[in-house]
Amino acid sequence: MERVSRRTFLQLAMTITAGLFVALWNKLAQNQLKQDEQRTRIFPFNKNKTVIFADNFIIINQEDSTTVLSAHCTHLGCKINETENGKLICPCHGSEYDLSGNVLKGPAYKSLPQLQARISDDGNQIEIQG
Numbered sequence: 001m002e003r004v005s006r007r008t009f010l011q012l013a014m015t016i017t018a019g020l021f022v023a024l025w026n027k028l029a030q031n032q033l034k035q036d037e038q039r040t041r042i043f044p045f046n047k048n049k050t051v052i053f054a055d056n057f058i059i060i061n062q063e064d065s066t067t068v069l070s071a072h073c074t075h076l077g078c079k080i081n082e083t084e085n086g087k088l089i090c091p092c093h094g095s096e097y098d099l100s101g102n103v104l105k106g107p108a109y110k111s112l113p114q115l116q117a118r119i120s121d122d123g124n125q126i127e128i129q130g
């Protein structure tokens with residue numbers, strides 16, 4: 001029977017531990033995303049701002065349409081909170097999305113989920129639903 005060196009055993013144990021950690025983190029991020037999607041929230045709305053970061057949401061105003069995206073990166077769930085040259089940037093590992101939520105640069109590979117929203121009749125508030 002072949003013996004496994006201590007180094008090989010430790011490398012294997014660390015790889016398995018890292019894999020389990022990533023899987024657990026991903027599961028927690030997905031659960032947070034589901035919880036965010038199940039709430040209805042109301043925020044102030046300004047049609048003149050192209051990008052509005054509102055808690056766990058990103059409100060995008062382009063021409064005559066308004067889109068609401070989840071602010072949680074689809075890689076490991078970090079909150080996206082900045083734009084650069086018309087792109088949404090994740091601060092954790094640098095994933096980039098366009099203003100429709102499509103991935104431009106990984107490590108994320110899934111688009112940001114779009115959420116349903118309704119703008120109040122006076123145009124001053126937006127109600128976001130998951």
Ligand code: FES
Pocket residue numbers: 073074075076077078090091092093094095106107108
């Ligand atoms: S969590 Fe956004 S790139 Fe990793």
